[in-house]
Amino acid sequence: xxxxxxxxxxxxxxxxxxxxxxxxxxxxxxxxxxxxxxxxxxxxxxxxxxxxxxxxxxxxxxxxxxxxxxxxxxxxxxxxxxxxxxxxxxxxxxxxxxxxxxxxxxxxxxxxxxxxxxxxxxxxxxxxxxxxxxxxxxxxxxxxxxxxxxxxxxxxxxxxxxxxxxxxxxxxxxxxxxxxxxxxxxxxxxxxxxxxxxxxxxxxxxxxxxxxxxxxxxxxxxxxxxxxxxxxxxxxxxxxxxxxxxxxxxxxxxxxxxxxxxxxxxxxxxxxxxxxxxxxxxxxxxxxxxxxxxxxxxxxxxxxxxxxxxxxxxxxxxxxxxxxxxxxx
Amino acid sequence: xxxxxxxxxxxxxxxxxxxxxxxxxxxxxxxxxxxxxxxxxxxxxxxxxxxxxxxxxxxxxxxxxxxxxxxxxxxxxxxxxxxxxxxxxxxxxxxxxxxxxxxxxxxxxxxxxxxxxxxxxxxxxxxxxxxxxxxxxxxxxxxxxxxxxxxxxxxxxxxxxxxxxxxxxxxxxxxxxxxxxxxxxxxxxxxxxxxxxxxxxxxxxxxxxxxxxxxxxxxxxxxxxxxxxxxxxxxxxxxxxxxxxxxxxxxxxxxxxxxxxxxxxxxxxxxxxxxxxxxxxxxxxxxxxxxxxxxxxxxxxxxxxxxxxxxxxxxxxxxxxxxxxxxxxxxx
Ligand SMILES: Nc1ncnc2c1ncn2[C@@H]1O[C@H](COP(=O)(O)OP(=O)(O)OP(=O)(O)O)[C@@H](O)[C@H]1O
Ligand code: SF4
Ligand SMILES: [Mg+2]
Numbered sequence: 001x002x003x004x005x006x007x008x009x010x011x012x013x014x015x016x017x018x019x020x021x022x023x024x025x026x027x028x029x030x031x032x033x034x035x036x037x038x039x040x041x042x043x044x045x046x047x048x049x050x051x052x053x054x055x056x057x058x059x060x061x062x063x064x065x066x067x068x069x070x071x072x073x074x075x076x077x078x079x080x081x082x083x084x085x086x087x088x089x090x091x092x093x094x095x096x097x098x099x100x101x102x103x104x105x106x107x108x109x110x111x112x113x114x115x116x117x118x119x120x121x122x123x124x125x126x127x128x129x130x131x132x133x134x135x136x137x138x139x140x141x142x143x144x145x146x147x148x149x150x151x152x153x154x155x156x157x158x159x160x161x162x163x164x165x166x167x168x169x170x171x172x173x174x175x176x177x178x179x180x181x182x183x184x185x186x187x188x189x190x191x192x193x194x195x196x197x198x199x200x201x202x203x204x205x206x207x208x209x210x211x212x213x214x215x216x217x218x219x220x221x222x223x224x225x226x227x228x229x230x231x232x233x234x235x236x237x238x239x240x241x242x243x244x245x246x247x248x249x250x251x252x253x254x255x256x257x258x259x260x261x262x263x264x265x266x267x268x269x270x271x272x273x274x275x276x277x278x279x280x281x282x283x284x285x286x287x288x289x290x291x292x293x294x295x296x297x298x299x300x301x302x303x304x305x306x307x308x309x310x311x312x313x314x315x316x317x318x319x320x321x322x323x324x325x326x327x328x329x
Numbered sequence: 330x331x332x333x334x335x336x337x338x339x340x341x342x343x344x345x346x347x348x349x350x351x352x353x354x355x356x357x358x359x360x361x362x363x364x365x366x367x368x369x370x371x372x373x374x375x376x377x378x379x380x381x382x383x384x385x386x387x388x389x390x391x392x393x394x395x396x397x398x399x400x401x402x403x404x405x406x407x408x409x410x411x412x413x414x415x416x417x418x419x420x421x422x423x424x425x426x427x428x429x430x431x432x433x434x435x436x437x438x439x440x441x442x443x444x445x446x447x448x449x450x451x452x453x454x455x456x457x458x459x460x461x462x463x464x465x466x467x468x469x470x471x472x473x474x475x476x477x478x479x480x481x482x483x484x485x486x487x488x489x490x491x492x493x494x495x496x497x498x499x500x501x502x503x504x505x506x507x508x509x510x511x512x513x514x515x516x517x518x519x520x521x522x523x524x525x526x527x528x529x530x531x532x533x534x535x536x537x538x539x540x541x542x543x544x545x546x547x548x549x550x551x552x553x554x555x556x557x558x559x560x561x562x563x564x565x566x567x568x569x570x571x572x573x574x575x576x577x578x579x580x581x582x583x584x585x586x587x588x589x590x591x592x593x594x595x596x597x598x599x600x601x602x603x604x605x606x607x608x609x610x611x612x613x614x615x616x617x618x619x620x621x622x623x624x625x626x627x628x629x630x631x632x633x634x635x636x637x638x639x640x641x642x643x644x645x646x647x648x649x650x651x652x653x654x655x656x657x658x659x660x661x
Contacts, residue, residue, distance in 0.1 A: 002475075225427040231382055233442050233493065234415035243441075247432050322432055323477040 003320075010319040014312040018305075025304040026080070026297070030073050033293045039065050040089045043290045063089045063294075076297065085298040090290050095298040099280065103302070105175050106279030110268055112199045117206035118257060124207070125214020125253075126246065130237075132219060140211065147208035152267050156201035156274040163197060170197055173276040198275040202267050206260060213256055217249035224248075251322055258314030262307050333358050333501050333533040334379065334397055340390030341374050341383065341557070346609070348374055349557035351390075356501065361527060361534040363548035363565075365541060365580065369605045371557035372537045376503045379535075380420050381410045398500065416446040419494035423506040425487035429478040435462070436474030439492050446497040461492040465522060484515035488522065495526055502527070503535045508543070520547055541584040545569055550640070553577045556608035556615040559634060563641040573643040576601070576616045614645070622647055 041059045060066040064075055079086050085095035124140055131137040147155075164172035175194050176187075221227065222245055230244040269281035276282070280299055287295040319325045334356040341349040349371040356362045364372050377383050379395060381402065395403040397418065402410065422428045429438060439461055440454035449457060455474065462470035465488040478486055487507060494502055504523060508516035524547055527534045536548060544551050544565055551568050553561040553576060561574040572578045579601035603619035611617055613628040620627065624647060634644040643649050 225422060225424050226430040228382065229422065229428045229490070229493070230430070232380060232414055232420045234411045234413070234445060235441070236411060244430050244433070248430070324431060324479050 007316055007319055010315055010325070011312065014315050018308045018312070021308060022301070022304055026077070026301055027073065029297055029300045030076065031069075033296060034069055036288075036291065038291050040291045040293070041065060043292075044090065059089065063087070065089075076294075080301075085301070086294040088292055088295045090287075090292045091295070095295050098283065098295060099298055099302055102278060102280045102283045105277065106268060106272070106281060107306075109195065109198055109202065109272070109277060109279055110264055112195055113202040113268075114206070114257070114261070114264060116199055117203040117210055118253075120203070121207045121210025122214045122246075122250070122253060124211040125216075125249075126218055126241065128211065128215040129218030129222065130241065132215075137215075141215075144208040144211045147204040148212075150204075151270075152201050152205055153270045153274050155204055156198070156271055159197045159201055160274075170194075172197075173274075175278050198271050198277050201274070202264065202271045205267065206257075206264065209260065210253055210257065213253050214249060217252045218245055221245045221248045247321060251318065254314055254317050254321065258311050261310045261314075262303075265303050265307070331358055331399075332356065332396070333360075334395070334535075335399075336379070337394040337396070338390070338392045339375065339378060339395065340393055341371070341378055342388045342390065343386055347557070349378070352554075352557060352559060354552055354559060354562070356533045356535055358500075358533055359527070359531050360549045361524070361536055361547055363544040363551045364535065364537045364554055365539060365544055365551060366554035367539065367580070367601070367605050369556075370554045372539075372554055373505055374557075375554075376420065376505050376535065376537055379501075379503060380414060380418060381405070381407075382414075382420075412446075415442050415494075415499075416497040417499055418501045418503065419497070419499040420503040420505065421487070421490045421494050421507050423509050425483050425490055425510060428490055429486055431478055434475050434477055435481065435489050439489065439496055442493055442496040457496075458492075461496055462489070464495075464526075465489070465492045467492075483511050484519060487511065487515075487519055491519075491522065491526070495530060495532070498530055499532055501533045501535065503537070505537045506539070507536075509538070509540070516543075523547075541569070541580060553580065556605055556611075558615055558631075558644065559642075560616065560644045561642065562634070564639075567639060567641050571641075573637065573641070573648050574616075574645045575620045575622055575648060579619075616645075 039060070040063070041056050044059065045056050057066070064072060067075070076086060085099065087093070088095050088098060091098055124144070128137045128140050160172045163170045171194050176191055218241075227240060227244060230240045235243070265281070268279065269285055271277065272279045272281035273285055280302070284296060284299045287293070287299065332355040336355070337353045339349060339352040340347065348369075352371075352375060354362070364375065366372055374383065374387070378387075378389060378393075379397075381389075383389065389403060393403045394401050397413070402413065405413075429435070436455060436458050439458035440449075440451070443449045443454040443457050444451065447454075447457075459471045459474055462474065467473055467485060467488055473481075478489070481489065491507075502523075507523065508519050511519065520543060523534060523536075526532070536543070538544060548565050551561075551563060551565055552559050553568070553574065555576045561568065561572070561577045568577065569581065572581050583600050601619060607618035608615035611628065613626075613630050614620070614623070614632050617623045617627045627647065632644050632646050634642045635646075635649065636642055637649060
């Protein structure tokens with residue numbers, strides 16, 4: 001009961017902070033996008049090859065692109081106040097529909113990647129800490145450094161070369177087999193096969209980060225007095241590590257995991273492009289190329305909401321892990 | 330009385346130093362043995378060696394024998410040692426603020442020992458944990474079972490540590506400076522609690538401290554440790570009445586609150602001049618570099634620990650000769 005009250009106080013505080021943050025981000029993004037040369041009308045005209053001044057002007061006035069910047073911003077904000085993300089000139093459909101189409105596959109990819117990164121990273125970190133200074137630790141440290149320094153698109157390409165081209169075990173792109181009407185478990189397995197390589201490419205960088213963090217945190221915790229107490233109780237090394245050390249070591253790891261979520265989304269743009277994964281990242285990329293700023297604004301807005309939500313989750317997780325965290329009332 | 334613990338030729342070495350070269354002592358059943366000495370004299374290392382919880386880079390000498398209830402545990406394999414720890418021998422530490430796991434409820438930390446060593450179910454362990462917290466006089470124990478350590482005061486945390494330590498009825502409880510971090514009124518309460526539990530549960534207590542006032546009040550026997558050497562051993566009355574070793578005399582002079590008539594405004598605290606570091610590399614008496622009555626002969630060989638009668642042992646030929654019956658008088 002006490003636990004529940006404490007957690008809900010943390011939640012309310014985090015949500016109150018979120019609203020002004022989101023509004024600030026929208027306004028900032030809006031003006032940043034103004035800095036890019038050209039607009040959607042330019043690109044569409046260029047693609048069609050033959051556009052007159054009149055059709056371009058008509059296009060601009062139809063989507064409000066000819067209004068002064070401030071008016072456009074106000075129009076956009078008023079749209080937002082009515083829970084609308086605007087209309088895409090290029091796709092000729094509401095931005096919210098467009099985003100909703102792409103959201104699930106992106107969320108799936110990022111969620112799986114984050115879970116993979118945390119689970120593998122922390123497990124490796126614990127192993128490294130228990131073997132500190134010996135060869136398994138050294139080997140894993142080198143591996144972590146490698147994953148840390150190699151860009152994710154390169155890892156993605158190499159994974160494709162190995163597992164799709166050479167071994168032929170896994171598909172090289174897409175989000176599901178076309179033309180199969182598998183249902184239930186079979187469909188899930190089919191999706192998992194498509195998800196594995198992109199998720200791995202996206203997560204390896206974070207595996208490296210979390211492994212090094214978890215290793216440092218475990219070594220730090222290991223020298224603390226309560227670990228000596230745990231050993232004096234007669235607990236086995238496994239019980240000391242998992243029951244007493246790990247939960248304390250998770251605190252710094254979850255903090256950093258929250259900080260890195262924004263980066264995970266950035267990485268998703270690259271990985272989704274490499275694997276032609278039909279997600280938000282690729283939508284954002286396409287929106288940039290076609291100067292479809294309404295779409296881009298929508299994607300950016302949604303990303304910031306996601307990052308903020310994820311940070312709320314991290315806050316809750318931390319409050320749950322660390323009973324000393326109390327919401328400042 | 331039988332010895333719960335019989336330590337012979339205990340030596341503890343690090344790659345660069347040997348803080349405890351050769352230490353022997355016993356603890357009788359139900360007895361409170363105090364280990365006193367300056368900081369760095371090897372008290373904590375000795376305690377950790379008994380629990381076989383020495384730091385990784387420390388080595389227990391091959392000749393070391395630690396007879397616990399008659400069984401040598403100095404070379405006992407780790408899994409068997411784990412069955413003793415927390416069950417037959419338990420330990421509490423100096424820092425109550427950091428010795429409990431901050432993210433685990435106090436009740437779980439007590440119950441954990443009961444589940445491990447007594448084989449209790451989670452529910453039964455929880456019930457027994459409440460009783461134990463009650464026993465160490467945590468007010469409203471049943472309500473505080475689910476609280477975390479940061480919600481307890483220092484004294485209460487040390488009580489929780491005591492509950493953890495006595496949960497499985499150990500035969501030996503090692504308390505390494507259990508009250509040093511607490512303020513004076515709390516100190517007395519904790520020591521009283523320890524003493525009562527020792528009697529009620531018929532445990533032996535190894536009480537490590539550098540507070541001679543604590544020793545005078547609670548110990549049955551005292552060992553003064555200097556640089557890992559036992560330099561004097563006696564009942565407290567004897568040790569405080571007629572301290573024979575210059576080091577013990579120095580310790581006593583530095584503990585003014587042992588003298589009933591002392592008031593802090595009477596004068597500054599006396600300390601033994603010099604530092605324990607000077608003992609490094611001494612072939613003879615380790616105290617020689619700081620000893621006001623040292624002779625040239627003191628530095629040639631380690632003086633043996635000799636009985637003075639009535640359970641009083643001293644490792645200093647110079648001061649004990651002075652009191653010998655036909656002694657040529659040896660001036661101070
Ligand atoms: N991990 C270690 N590595 C090297 N030397 C150590 C280590 N731990 C302790 N020592 C040395 O062993 C000696 C005894 O240490 P110990 O902790 O037993 O002293 P103590 O009597 O408990 O002192 P205190 O009153 O400060 O707790 C010290 O001089 C210290 O320098
Ligand atoms: S043996 Fe010598 S140096 Fe050591 S305490 Fe006695 S008098 Fe001092
Ligand atoms: Mg100590």
